[in-house]
Amino acid sequence: MDTDVTATPAVEAVDVSRRYGDVVALDGVSLSVAPGAVFGLVGPNGAGKTTLVRALTGTTDATGEVRLFGDPLPAVDRARLGLLPQSFSPADRLTARELVDYYAGLYDPRRARDVDAVLAEVGLADDTAVRYENLSGGQRRRVCVATALVNDPDLLFLDEPTAGVDPAGRRSLHGLVARLADEGTTVFLTSHSMDEVETLADRVGLVRDGSLVAVGPPDGLVAEHGGHARVLVETASDAVADPPALGLDGFDVERTTEGFVVTDVGAADLPDVVESVVAAEVSPDAVTWARPGLEEAYFRLTGEAFADAEAERR
Amino acid sequence: MTRLRRLRAEFTAERRSFLRRRTAVFFTFVFPLLVVLIFGVLVQTDGGGVGLFARPPAFYVPGYLAVVVLFTPLSRVGSTVARHRDGARFEKLATTPLRRWEWLLAHAVVNAAVIGLAALLLFVLTLLLTGVAAAPAPALLLLVPLVALATVLFCGVGCVVGRVAGSQDGVIAASNALALPLLFLSETFVAADQLPAWFRPAVGLSPLTYFARGVRALVGSGDPAVGVALTNLAVVAALAVVAVAAGAAAVPRTD
Numbered sequence: 001m002d003t004d005v006t007a008t009p010a011v012e013a014v015d016v017s018r019r020y021g022d023v024v025a026l027d028g029v030s031l032s033v034a035p036g037a038v039f040g041l042v043g044p045n046g047a048g049k050t051t052l053v054r055a056l057t058g059t060t061d062a063t064g065e066v067r068l069f070g071d072p073l074p075a076v077d078r079a080r081l082g083l084l085p086q087s088f089s090p091a092d093r094l095t096a097r098e099l100v101d102y103y104a105g106l107y108d109p110r111r112a113r114d115v116d117a118v119l120a121e122v123g124l125a126d127d128t129a130v131r132y133e134n135l136s137g138g139q140r141r142r143v144c145v146a147t148a149l150v151n152d153p154d155l156l157f158l159d160e161p162t163a164g165v166d167p168a169g170r171r172s173l174h175g176l177v178a179r180l181a182d183e184g185t186t187v188f189l190t191s192h193s194m195d196e197v198e199t200l201a202d203r204v205g206l207v208r209d210g211s212l213v214a215v216g217p218p219d220g221l222v223a224e225h226g227g228h229a230r231v232l233v234e235t236a237s238d239a240v241a242d243p244p245a246l247g248l249d250g251f252d253v254e255r256t257t258e259g260f261v262v263t264d265v266g267a268a269d270l271p272d273v274v275e276s277v278v279a280a281e282v283s284p285d286a287v288t289w290a291r292p293g294l295e296e297a298y299f300r301l302t303g304e305a306f307a308d309a310e311a312e313r314r
Numbered sequence: 315m316t317r318l319r320r321l322r323a324e325f326t327a328e329r330r331s332f333l334r335r336r337t338a339v340f341f342t343f344v345f346p347l348l349v350v351l352i353f354g355v356l357v358q359t360d361g362g363g364v365g366l367f368a369r370p371p372a373f374y375v376p377g378y379l380a381v382v383v384l385f386t387p388l389s390r391v392g393s394t395v396a397r398h399r400d401g402a403r404f405e406k407l408a409t410t411p412l413r414r415w416e417w418l419l420a421h422a423v424v425n426a427a428v429i430g431l432a433a434l435l436l437f438v439l440t441l442l443l444t445g446v447a448a449a450p451a452p453a454l455l456l457l458v459p460l461v462a463l464a465t466v467l468f469c470g471v472g473c474v475v476g477r478v479a480g481s482q483d484g485v486i487a488a489s490n491a492l493a494l495p496l497l498f499l500s501e502t503f504v505a506a507d508q509l510p511a512w513f514r515p516a517v518g519l520s521p522l523t524y525f526a527r528g529v530r531a532l533v534g535s536g537d538p539a540v541g542v543a544l545t546n547l548a549v550v551a552a553l554a555v556v557a558v559a560a561g562a563a564a565v566p567r568t569d
Contacts (some may be wrong), residue, residue, distance in 0.1 A: 037437065058409075059406075059409070061568055078411050081409045088401065088406060089401030089403070091327060093331050094330055096354045098330060099327075103323075103410070105320065105326070225336050
């Protein structure tokens with residue numbers, strides 16, 4: 001459980017569970033998100049991310065306790081919330097502007113933001129008059145994001161906000177999330193992209209089979225569970241057949257189909273490793289130094305490669 | 315003030331969505347027109363005979379209006395609920411200040427406005443094509459609340475159908491299965507005395523019966539029976555309140 005919270009948490013969940021028949025979608029999840037923080041929930045498809053968002057927003061009948069801004073769900077001022085559901089599909093015959101204007105109309109005018117400003121913020125200033133059904137997949141998702149921003153929420157739930165969005169659009173949305181966080185909005189973000197949450201989130205929850213397997217700052221999770229940096233050497237040299245001949249005493253060397261991997265290589269060790277590789281006349285095609293990331297942490301925590309877990313659930 | 319703003323936003327979005335679905339608009343206006351053309355013009359009614367369509371033409375006016383008042387709200391609101399559920403729109407709306415009854419009311423008002431226009435067109439065509447003579451009388455204005463409240467009533471029922479049916483296809487099947495018996499067993503096209511005696515009490519269970527009786531009291535032969543029309547209007551109004559309450563409770567809030 002994440003307990004590193006000093007102020008009243010924006011989100012607090014205690015022992016939240018949800019079953020669908022015999023399937024356990026959430027299994028006793030507890031977490032806490034501080035006001036103004038960006039919390040990233042990451043896991044493969046089917047891990048329980050969307051169910052947890054629904055439990056936290058009161059749109060599924062979960063057991064356990066959920067409090068937003070210290071209030072139990074039924075008492076929460078809904079005008080303070082913004083939600084982008086994962087499979088959200090709004091009225092497709094309305095234009096982008098009409099859609100955002102519709103959602104703005106559901107809030108008190110003092111709360112509702114200028115519609116054109118919100119559309120510009122998500123990069124759709126030139127497409128406001130285009131019907132939703134005629135927008136591209138990425139543009140549609142950005143309209144959906146805009147509908148979640150239109151009430152200037154204090155707490156924003158974004159369930160897979162960049163699904164189907166092109167790289168440029170993704171960068172734009174990443175910048176938007178960062179800006180919202182800077183302005184004090186609490187963001188609860190789900191993604192199946194490790195890179196995305198690693199970039200955006202102050203704290204990350206790794207979820208698998210309905211359970212949170214770890215919660216913490218990305219750097220902390222990687223440092224604690226991700227192992228060490230490594231050097232990847234791609235080569236066709238026969239010298240790889242005899243690792244001791246490489247002269248990399250003190251390092252673990254593993255062969256791969258492309259060449260070999262030297263594990264536990266810190267930044268200070270890098271010159272020595274490269275020098276040894278060159279001296280061994282390995283003739284590398286490429287040498288890459290890679291720090292471990294959340295993906296390695298996930299693997300070490302679950303014993304399951306993230307990509308494999310994704311593929312298994314598809 | 316804020317509530318009115320929410321209702322207006324929902325009303326405007328639904329009005330645009332409805333009117334931009336050309337097939338929905340087309341059939342809302344054309345389907346009842348086909349019924350009038352087939353039964354009122356081609357088959358023709360003949361007062362004094364026996365069997366179906368043997369009553370004076372004015373007897374069938376409630377039936378013609380019932381087609382538009384019954385089918386469109388049931389299928390339209392039902393499929394809207396299914397579409398909203400499939401697109402996670404209720405999930406999102408549950409985190410906004412919009413209340414479930416506000417959502418249904420806004421949709422019911424849009425339907426009442428569109429169906430009111432369709433009913434007016436249908437009524438005028440019926441007078442022109444079938445030879446029904448309805449003297450202009452202030453009492454005829456009671457048709458307006460009758461059509462509006464019956465539409466709202468069936469919007470509420472459509473909401474329940476949309477909740478119960480699992481998909482948009484399911485909504486169409488369920489609303490047809492509900493609407494067809496109601497259409498013919500509610501003193502619209504078939505008089506109660508043409509039904510078996512044991513079945514007649516069941517006619518009173520259909521909300522459409524009170525709509526039909528109210529319309530017939532205003533458009534039947536002779537002077538409008540305002541008292542009868544008002545009584546049935548009151549029943550339709552009460553049933554509309556119950557249906558809206560049930561429909562609002564049926565609007566999904568969770569997955």
